[in-house]
Amino acid sequence: MDIGMLSLLGKTISLMENLGFLWLVHTGYELNLWEGFLKERNKEDFLAENPDWDPLLLDHWLEQARIQELVVLTKGKYKLSKTGKAIHGYRNYGLEAMYKEFALYWGASFAQLPELIRRQIPRLKMDNEMENELISRASKSSEFFVWPVLRGKCEKEDWHHVLDVGCGEAVLLRRLVEEFPNLHGVGLEVNQSVANRAAMETEPFQGRIRIEATNVFDFKDALEIYDCCLLNNLIYYFTGQQRLDLLKTVTDLLKPGGKIGILTALRGVSPAFQIFKTHIPQNLMSFFLSCHDGFEGLPLEKEVLNLLEQAGFTEVEVIPLPFKVSHYFFARKPLA
Ligand SMILES: C[S@@+](CC[C@H](N)C(=O)[O-])C[C@H]1O[C@@H](n2cnc3c(N)ncnc32)[C@H](O)[C@@H]1O
The missing domain is CATH 3.40.50.150 (Vaccinia Virus protein VP39)
Incomplete structure (x- = not known):
């Protein structure tokens, strides 16, 4: 494999890993999963408390969180790892807002970059939630x-x-x-x-x-x-x-x-x-x-x-x- 291809592969894999991290952190805050798994719990207990949730998707969230070493699975029970605890601990120190910015607004704005550069659309208006909440x-x-x-x-x-x-x-x-x-x-x-x-x-x-x-x-x-x-x-x-x-x-x-x-x-x-x-x-x-x-x-x-x-x-x-x-x-x- 040539060196350019190898480097591209590396970047693509790390992009997928980082995107996974972004969606995990953001969703974990929105659904209070970080707090939920501070104490050791199994998935079934969690689903019993949230009977409307989609078990397949929760299963995927947990699998990803485990692969990214944000939760640890021991004898069928999940618990936050040290990084998982840090995500929970720094929630109100700007981290939740920052991940919400990335997840909801950065992607949506950058998706319009081709039109912006071609000046087919005017510069975007900063969203109200960004101005009133997230930036500060x-x-x-x-x-x-x-x-x-x-x-x-x-x-x-x-x-x-x-x-x-x-x-x-x-x-x-x-x-x-x-x-x-x-x-x-x-x-x-x-x-x-x-x-x-x-x-x-x-x-x-x-x-x-x-x-x-x-x-x-x-x-x-x-x-x-x-x-x-x-x-x-x-x-x-x-x-x-x-x-x-x-x-x-x-x-x-x-x-x-x-x-x-x-x-x-x-x-x-x-x-x-x-x-x-x-x-x-x-x-x-x-x-x-x-x-x-x-x-x-x-x-x-x-x-x-x-x-x-x-x-x-x-x-x-x-x-x-x-x-x-x-x-x-x-x-x-x-x-x-
Ligand atoms: C990124 S935040 C920084 C907040 C704080 N200084 C900090 O470092 O955590 C910038 C703040 O400046 C406010 N701001 C922007 N333009 C301003 C102006 N012309 N007069 C007063 N405040 C302004 C925004 O509303 C926003 O809340």
């Missing part, structure tokens, strides 16, 4: 990587007033006020349903966290009062000139010497030692976003650096997060 929820999955960096910065710079633009469900604002008793935060969120969830999540911190359901460009506040403005996973919502306008808006709100923090996945990340080839999914995310009206995809590192320079920021620092899943750019507004 899936973003939570970066918390594990982002939080240690943010906490370190906050400690070092002694921030007291933080503005989180496009705060999503305000997970990081909440962590900041929990960790730093003198810190006050304001979260801006343009999507009303996401803002409502953020307000609910931060209710115990009323008085220290304020959520405003507003577009950042309509936000009115005293100038130069924030020590730090965060733009986490936000920049890709804005196109060329808007990105610069956004940074200028933020500059006006920052104290002289205050910091901007831009968290974003990047296109064109140079390969380095990686356990996972994370540049592949990131570029795919950029590709997916670009299929949609109003989205320009993820920026290149040099685009973010140019943007910061054009907006007048100094002391730019680029921090790659583990596995290069994202990069955090911090920069300072000059003192005078």
